[in-house]
Amino acid sequence: MNNMIEKNLKKNKKTDFREMLNLEGAKSKLKNEKVRKRVSFVFQIVLVLVLSALTAILMFQSVTMQESSMEPTISIGDRFFMNRLVYNVSSPKRGDIIVFRTNGSDDAALHIRRVIGLPGETIQIKDGYIYVNGQLYKEGKDFPAISNAGLAANPISLEANEYFVLGDNRNNSEDSRYGDIGLVPKRYIVGKIWFTLSPLKKIGFLKG
Numbered sequence: 001m002n003n004m005i006e007k008n009l010k011k012n013k014k015t016d017f018r019e020m021l022n023l024e025g026a027k028s029k030l031k032n033e034k035v036r037k038r039v040s041f042v043f044q045i046v047l048v049l050v051l052s053a054l055t056a057i058l059m060f061q062s063v064t065m066q067e068s069s070m071e072p073t074i075s076i077g078d079r080f081f082m083n084r085l086v087y088n089v090s091s092p093k094r095g096d097i098i099v100f101r102t103n104g105s106d107d108a109a110l111h112i113r114r115v116i117g118l119p120g121e122t123i124q125i126k127d128g129y130i131y132v133n134g135q136l137y138k139e140g141k142d143f144p145a146i147s148n149a150g151l152a153a154n155p156i157s158l159e160a161n162e163y164f165v166l167g168d169n170r171n172n173s174e175d176s177r178y179g180d181i182g183l184v185p186k187r188y189i190v191g192k193i194w195f196t197l198s199p200l201k202k203i204g205f206l207k208g
Contacts, residue, residue, distance in 0.1 A: 069167030082191040117164030125149035150177025
């Protein structure tokens with residue numbers, strides 16, 4: 001009888017030991033799973049942040065207005081995010097405020113102006129007003145009458161991928177009316193003004 005009791009005690013001890021090992025194993029497994037989940041979560045966050053940063057670098061560039069040609073819409077010293085990729089998948093539209101260079105050099109100065117004439121159109125300025133394909137162009141803003149039509153005193157026909165641009169400060173702007181700027185080929189357009197960074201009172205998406 002004593003032998004049987006001892007055997008049962010030993011058996012119970014072995015069973016208890018196995019159960020303890022199983023319990024410790026389960027706890028360790030659970031702990032490892034929690035650690036893996038945390039590491040995976042942190043990795044996903046880091047990946048999203050890295051991808052977001054790369055996207056921002058590729059898509060956006062900050063630019064500062066250096067001229068008075070876009071006043072009162074944009075003032076000297078105003079800073080913006082420019083969308084660099086938008087015109088890779090689309091074309092500038094009338095009224096867009098674009099950033100461009102006057103030649104293909106990366107060292108050429110950046111200019112900010114408003115798109116008025118599109119490829120294939122004919123632009124002329126008569127009696128202070130803009131005509132597109134012979135029709136009076138009615139702008140959404142109250143710009144002053146243009147006192148100097150410059151090259152646009154005579155009709156200007158735009159070739160494929162050429163744009164006619166004007167500054168909002170119509171009587172104090174160097175733009176497509178003058179030879180130093182002229183018509184802007186699409187390949188010289190760097191991007192579209194998208195978001196105002198400063199001054200503080202203007203922060204937000206630019207409303208053209």
